Amino acid sequence: MDFAGFAFAVLLIELTPGPNMAWLVALSLGHGKRAGLAAVAGVALGLTVNAVLSSLGLSALLTAYPELGRWIGFAGAAMMVWFAWNAWHDASESSTGRLPSSEVDKHFIVGFALNLLNVKAALFFLTVVPQFVSVSGSSWTQILILGFVSVIIATLVHLVLIFGASHARMALAKPGRTRNISRSLSVLMLAVAGWFVWGALA
Template identity: 40%
Template sequence: MVAHGDWPVDPGIIGPFLIAVLLVELTPGPNMGYLAALSAGQGRRDGFAAVAGVTAGLTAYMLAAAFGLTEIFLVSRPLYEALRWAGVAFLLWLAWDAWNGASDVGTVDQNRQSRWRLFLRGFVANILNPKAAIFYITLLPSFIQVDHAAPRTQALIFGSLHVAVSALVHCSIVLGAASAANVLAKAGRGGDLSGLRKAMGVVIALIAVWLAWETRR
């Protein structure tokens, strides 16, 4: 039988950690709003492409946190502000792009290229999301125990659990938003694709404004 202290992390706090992570991921934020708007406007395949990018970006943050790189945002206010406003600007650019229908494609090859762009956009959007950095700076360290594995090992384990929960939540958002859009389309209310994309642009612009307000320090 494995002793309690032989676990790399405290097994008693895995459950509370997963609950905390789930609550964080279910809190409305830029990733949730962007994925919902994208999936409603362009379908679940494009939504999943963006989810892959967001997940890759979150994984990058998790690895950076495990090696102590995200702590720089605690000591450098200018760097944090630069990250914050870069994220806002990127979301506004995505909103403008959606409004103008720049990602409207038709052929298979173009669709693949479009999904690769959506992956990159999801990745960049998450990298420029200061809420991701704040999570790994503030919440994650509170679950690391000194009488278990090395802090870096524990950070990697908990961070991996967070990434998995995040991916599941984001995939659920994609499926839900795409299904809702299909229902509206069948009801005769969602046939205008350009209208959906313009609505997506408005939603993403509102998310950018919300991000600027929510992340102020």
């Protein structure tokens, strides 16, 4: 296995702005580090499930049956629209306070579902990861290991974003600003929903 080459490729991909990066930064700015960490945990779990499914070859179904991937994309879009609606109406001036457990759980679920229903993440494991697999070993084991490596790298990048955004949040925590940030988060969720629909129709 080409660990170094794969790690470098994953790092480049993770440093490219995308839905996860934008959402996690906006979430941390609007709701703080605790919300961001919960979301990162959900994202990591969603990516891990994708990696396991890919190592088992199940994500090949997305290639064999494109309609399946299309409906998964639509389901992801509907979910993000629902959360965007709730985030818009839940935004308040007191968002700088400690989040209740139910809110933290919601961010975890969004992060998990966002990546579990992300067809392009599954296709990444299916198409990119095998390029770094050695023909001399078990492809199943190697794909699984590289999948976990990609999850670790993605999680580290996400944690850096969370702590950076949480630090910046202290300077932005002024009357009116936190509410605007929270509502910007809901708009961003709508953008992610649009990204899901675009991916499903592509």
